[in-house]
Amino acid sequence: MHIFAQRNLAAAFLLPILFLLFLLPLNNAHGQEYKVGEDDLLRIKVYDNPDLTTEVRVSGEGKITVPLIGVVAVNRLTATEIGNKLADLFADGYIKNPQVSVFILEYKSKKVTVLGEFTKPGLIEMRGESTLMEVISNAGGITAAAGDTLFIQRKSIKGSTGNKSDVTIPINLTKLLEEGNVSLNIPVQDGDSIYVPKAAFVYVTGEVKNPGAYKITKGLTVLRSITLASGFTQKARKSKTEIIRKSSKGEVTIAAQMDDLVQPDDIIVVPESFF
Template structure:
């Protein structure tokens, strides 16, 4: 008998939605619950949480379920049912989850609502969004209870820094803007002034070489990268001769989408 009971409990545990492991899931409106009182057939039933957050329990009437974890609801029902049953053993199982959702918005991805039917991390969610490669992940953010979470989506998804990953919670909102400029522009004293599609990890000398390299009139120590950060423009000086002759790799700066590279001409 004990072995059979152990097998039944094990099967029940593995049949639960993954989001319920850990006991921290909060029941919400629309969720389908299995409620059972050991040895009392009339108190074994299935019920869906109504929009007002309540369920109807035989012998007790209306009970608020929304906002409680399954274990909290079990404890509450166990206390109330002592009036009807001697030493009641109550179990509450969330059979269907409809309350737990994540909201996705912003022009960088297709807006939608994702159902958290199982434990899901931010990285897992990003992998499900086909448009994310053309989105501006540097300026994307996750909102939780109205507060921006300290997570860098660019480091997580593009650079593979999994320390930035986190577990999603019900009612999280993911904002992903569109990357409006996906090019780097090389102008001035280069052989083929052009716009180049930005690639992750692109450096200034790589872009200049792709634009045909310096002309004979170029001042290789007078290269400027102009970048817009927020509403403020920024200029970064590059001395290419130091890079070529002295091996100063600090001169080969990383580029960002939207950068303008201006190679000035030398005055003889």
């Protein structure tokens, strides 16, 4: 199964390198870009006012309680934005020229479900601004039988009604893993379901030079499938090539034309010539 070996080799070489590259922007994400949410734990430091330094957890309503100020809404704000907001509030009759820093001590756990062709499918818990590549890594990578497209199913709030609907986001795995397209390494959200279906293959056997399973691409014909198998042997009886195909009534055998399009799980059989 040549396609399996090639994909495993490429993934083993490229995945660690791409993962490190994809992590570079995340160093910033956990500081300036990460937007605070429910259950995050914050440390608030007010310089020259140690009594006001405190640790607070964001409530389910996205609020924190701060000494002197009281309840403050912080949901979907960055640490820097929260610091600036608190500084303005402290300056309003409490402290002259306050300097406030906010640090995120703990990130809320995100629960993401991975299904299909992952090495370790199941429930994965992530913290902070986690990306798709981190999820793939935590799931042990994808299997050699994986297709070229990953699907993220996500709950999305629709319009002003607040109704939730499912949104499906397709990700091209070839571009993400093999070509290193960073734009596809999107953040995951709590409750995401990530699915990688099995690739569709055609099986070429008989009098070809490299019998095996080959991934079906758009417009793949019988002739192209045989070419992927390195072509006919000298003993091949080309005109008698057959396709064994699954149907609702079981397997059927049909005479193959070289320009026929193949279907998933087709078996192309090239018989031997006895002349």
